[in-house]
Every structure is written in structure tokens, then in C-alpha cells.
Amino acid sequence: MGDLSSLGLSDWLVQQCKQLGINKPTPVQENCVPAILEGRDCMGCAKTGSGKTAAFVLPVLQKLSEEPYGIFCLVLTPTRELAYQIAEQFRVLGKPLGLKDCIVVGGMDMVSQALELSNQPHVVVATPGRLADHIRSSNTFSMSRIKFLILDEADRLLEQGCTDFTKDLEVIMSVLPAKRQTLLFSATLTDTLQELRNIAMNKPFFWESTSETRTVEELDQRYILTPEKVKDAYLVHLVQTFADEHDDWSIIIFTNTCKNCQILTMMMQQFNFPTISLHSMMKQKQRFANLSKFKASVYKILIATDVAARGLDIPTVQVVINHNTPGLPKIYIHRVGRTARAGRNGVSITLVTQYDIHLVHAIEEQTKTKLKEYPVEEKEVLKILTQVNVTRRECEIRLESTDFDEKKEINKRKQLILEGKDPDLEAKRKAELEKIRSQKKKFKQKIQESIQGQKHRHLKKKPMKKKHVQNKKDEAATL
Numbered sequence: 201m202g203d204l205s206s207l208g209l210s211d212w213l214v215q216q217c218k219q220l221g222i223n224k225p226t227p228v229q230e231n232c233v234p235a236i237l238e239g240r241d242c243m244g245c246a247k248t249g250s251g252k253t254a255a256f257v258l259p260v261l262q263k264l265s266e267e268p269y270g271i272f273c274l275v276l277t278p279t280r281e282l283a284y285q286i287a288e289q290f291r292v293l294g295k296p297l298g299l300k301d302c303i304v305v306g307g308m309d310m311v312s313q314a315l316e317l318s319n320q321p322h323v324v325v326a327t328p329g330r331l332a333d334h335i336r337s338s339n340t341f342s343m344s345r346i347k348f349l350i351l352d353e354a355d356r357l358l359e360q361g362c363t364d365f366t367k368d369l370e371v372i373m374s375v376l377p378a379k380r381q382t383l384l385f386s387a388t389l390t391d392t393l394q395e396l397r398n399i400a401m402n403k404p405f406f407w408e409s410t411s412e413t414r415t416v417e418e419l420d421q422r423y424i425l426t427p428e429k430v431k432d433a434y435l436v437h438l439v440q441t442f443a444d445e446h447d448d449w450s451i452i453i454f455t456n457t458c459k460n461c462q463i464l465t466m467m468m469q470q471f472n473f474p475t476i477s478l479h480s481m482m483k484q485k486q487r488f489a490n491l492s493k494f495k496a497s498v499y500k501i502l503i504a505t506d507v508a509a510r511g512l513d514i515p516t517v518q519v520v521i522n523h524n525t526p527g528l529p530k531i532y533i534h535r536v537g538r539t540a541r542a543g544r545n546g547v548s549i550t551l552v553t554q555y556d557i558h559l560v561h562a563i564e565e566q567t568k569t570k571l572k573e574y575p576v577e578e579k580e581v582l583k584i585l586t587q588v589n590v591t592r593r594e595c596e597i598r599l600e601s602t603d604f605d606e607k608k609e610i611n612k613r614k615q616l617i618l619e620g621k622d623p624d625l626e627a628k629r630k631a632e633l634e635k636i637r638s639q640k641k642k643f644k645q646k647i648q649e650s651i652q653g654q655k656h657r658h659l660k661k662k663p664m665k666k667k668h669v670q671n672k673k674d675e676a677a678t679l
């Protein structure tokens with residue numbers, strides 16, 4: 201491995217890196233930085249925590265220092281928290297340049313964002329939805345001269361998951377110059393490779409780490425097989441044991457829904473664990489505040505949905521617990537990648553029910569790593585089982601008495617309005633679909649029942665057939 205200056209970076213940038221403890225380039229930096237400096241489009245696929253952010257921030261700053269203007273670079277990323285994190289890297293590394301950045305994300309004041317955009321910042325870091333809104337509604341800024349377009353977590357931006365960015369990306373792409381450098385990074389690029397190649401038009405330089413496994417060696421990957429009803433007791437037991445055995449610790453617990461995230465947080469708080477949550481039904485300011493408190497170790501436990509699965513770089517996280525087994529190996533890779541970053545050690549523990557075993561097999565196949573069982577004193581877990589389950593039930597009742605579900609409904613309606621749909625019509629359409637579905641289900645059930653009935657009658661008839669055969673044999677014997 202060479203040093204940073206051998207990559208073609210200027211002294212001031214190398215010095216700036218050293219101040220941040222970046223002395224030697226990681227493989228993704230060593231390979232991608234020179235290609236980007238040469239002016240090539242680039243696709244970089246490297247494991248979580250391997251320094252992909254600096255792999256694009258450094259060459260952009262180098263080029264910006266040679267020809268400073270705004271807007272020079274646009275970075276798109278799927279979550280608002282990640283946008284802040286990336287902007288911070290630009291700000292810290294670009295300090296000697298007097299770098300002006302602008303963060304454009306949903307849930308924050310649109311007017312002040314518009315003002316900042318019109319001030320020609322060097323770098324704009326944005327989530328696609330809000331940036332597309334600005335483009336549609338304002339002509340006070342121009343992106344027609346940008347030199348760099350960067351898609352961080354590029355595969356997530358292109359996949360059509362629960363948040364579909366495709367329409368917003370189209371709006372954004374339509375105002376960008378064709379002549380630009382496009383850089384795409386993620387720990388999981390492979391599924392969306394073709395779409396990505398179409399975005400990075402100029403025969404992109406493609407770099408992927410050659411390692412067999414897709415998770416880092418420093419990560420100890422474990423599972424616990426548990427019935428659904430005992431999951432929470434395992435969770436409380438695991439956290440308690442970890443808190444007892446370590447002084448300096450922090451844990452991220454991933455869960456599948458906002459509601460579950462909220463209930464688990466309330467439950468862990470009832471057990472006096474310093475817990476805080478992060479999910480998309482929280483106000484954005486609260487999300488940022490909670491994340492800062494967790495980063496500053498004011499709270500040791502963060503319970504989050506997959507909104508925190510990608511990109512977040514919190515070096516103190518030693519353990520990731522998956523309260524549910526992720527349905528996609530890709531999500532597992534990003535979630536467990538919140539620990540064991542930049543060469544540090546870390547542990548991930550996935551709670552697995554008997555219905556999730558196939559998901560674990562899929563994860564093992566994709567990551568090329570076998571998950572090992574995490575040893576637990578089952579007796580200890582059973583001792584607290586009733587108390588934990590009663591506490592959870594109490595929290596569920598408390599949450600039901602708030603307007604949590606109502607808020608969810610309001611959020612859904614807001615989302616539909618933003619997508620240009622009529623929420624009442626949508627509700628009607630959904631109800632009709634539900635009706636058709638339930639009719640189909642009933643019809644299927646009826647058919648099933650009549651098939652069962654036929655089989656039953658057929659089976660009843662069968663012994664008679666035997667008897668008939670027997671009688672024939674008897675007949676033959678008498679002949």
C-alpha cells in the first residue's frame with residue numbers, strides 16, 4: 201500500500217487527512233482515487249466501513265481546488281442522516297479551501313435551503329426527493345455546470361424499494377450536464393450493475409474488492425434461535441449481559457417496523473437502559489437530535505429501522521443486534537456493517553425464529569460466511585420472560601393510547617398527496633382490492649375444501665375396492 205501523496209493528491213489534502221487519522225489509503229481509495237483524478241467515471245464496490253466516502257471526497261476536493269466554482273459537485277444519498285455525514289466529511293477535509301456546502305434533505309426548512317442553493321455552494325449533498333422538489337419549484341440555482349455527480353449507496357438509489365427514487369432521479373438528471381464525471385459507490389453494487397453502468401456513461405472504471413467474503417473479517421457474526429415470544433427476553437438478557445461486562449459500549453438494535461421500534465424503545469427504557477430510537481415516523485429534528493445523542497454516547501442503545509442500516513459511521517458501536525432477521529441478505533450486510541468499521545472489532549447477533557432459517561441460509565450464501573450460534577444461558581432468559589412480556593404488553597397499550605397509528609395514517613396521506621395521488625381515492629381503491637383479495641381467498645378456500653372432500657370420499661371408497669379384490673381372490677380360490 202502506497203501513501204496518500206502517491207495517489208496524486210496535493211500536500212494540503214494529505215496533511216488534512218493526517219489530522220483525521222487517515223495516513224494510508226484503504227484499497228478502495230488506493231484504486232479509485234487515481235482513476236477519478238484521471239477524469240474517469242468510477243464504480244466502487246467495497247465492504248462496509250472501508251473508507252468509500254473519502255474515496256470520492258478526496259479527488260473531488262483536489263479538482264475543486266484547481267478550479268473552484270459553485271455548484272461543482274452534487275452528491276445524492278438515500279437518507280437524510282447520511283447526507284449530513286457526507287457533508288461533514290467534505291467540510292472537514294475541505295476546510296483549507298473554505299469549502300461552501302449545502303445540505304438539501306426532506307423534513308427541514310425549504311426556504312433556507314433554497315437560499316443556500318442560490319448562493320452557489322461548491323458541494324450540494326441531497327436526498328433525491330427534496331432536491332427534485334427544489335428543481336421543480338425554483339429557478340434560482342443551476343446545476344448545469346456540475347463537474348461531479350456522486351451516487352452514494354448507489355444501488356439503494358436505483359432499486360424500487362419502499363421509497364422509490366426513480367422519478368426524482370429523472371428530474372435531477374434532466375438538469376445535469378451530459379459532460380460530467382459520475383461516481384457510484386456502495387458495499388452492494390452487484391444487483392444493480394447494469395442500471396448503474398447506464399448512469400456512468402463513459403466506460404466507468406470498476407473496482408470491487410477481491411475478498412471472498414462480503415462482510416469484514418473483524419466482525420464476529422452470531423445467531424440465536426428463539427421462538428418469537430422469547431425474542432424480547434433474549435434482547436433484554438443480551439443487553440444486560442453486555443452492559444455488565446463492558447465499561448465503554450454502545451449497541452444498535454435493528455427492527456422491522458416504526459411501531460416495533462417505538463415499542464422496543466419504550467420497553468428498554470422501562471428496564472432503565474439508556475435507549476433512544478430512530479425511525480421515519482419521527483420528526484426530522486428529533487431524528488438528528490437522537491442520532492447526535494447516541495453518537496456522543498449520552499445514550500448507549502439506538503433502536504432503529506432500516507433507515508439507519510446504511511452508511512452511518514459511528515466508531516463506538518461494538519454490537520449490532522438484529523431483532524428480526526432481515527428478509528434480504530443485502531440489508532443484513534449493511535446493518536451488521538454499522539459495527540467493525542475501519543479495522544475495529546465488532547459483534548453482530550441475529551435473533552432467528554424457526555420460520556427465518558431459510559433467510560439465514562440465504563444470508564450465509566451471499567456473504568460466504570457461516571453464522572455461529574451465540575451461547576446464552578437459557579435458564580437466565582426464562583427467568584425474565586414473564587416480566588419482559590408483561591412490560592412489552594404495557595408499552596403496547598401505552599402506545600395504542602397515543603396517536604401513533606393516527607400519525608402513521610396522516611403521514612401516508614401526506615406521502616400520497618406529494619406523489620400527486622388523491623388519498624381518498626387511493627383508500628377506496630385499496631378497499632376494493634382488499635375485497636377482491638378476500639373474495640379470491642374465500643373462493644380458493646372453497647375449492648380447497650371441495651378437493652379435500654373429494655379426496656376424503658375417494659379414500660372412503662378405497663377399502664371397498666380392496667374388499668372387492670379380496671372377494672375376487674376368494675372367488676378365484678373357489679374356482
Ligand SMILES: Nc1ncnc2c1ncn2[C@@H]1O[C@H](COP(=O)(O)OP(=O)(O)OP(=O)(O)O)[C@@H](O)[C@H]1O
Nearest residue numbers: 222224225226248249250251252253387511513542
Ligand atoms: N485511509 C483511512 N485510514 C483510516 N481510517 C479511514 C481511512 N479512510 C476512511 N477512514 C475512516 O473509516 C471510517 C469508515 O469510512 P466510511 O464511512 O467512508 O466507510 P464506507 O466504506 O462508506 O462504509 P459504508 O458502506 O458502511 O457506508 C470513517 O470513520 C473514516 O473516517
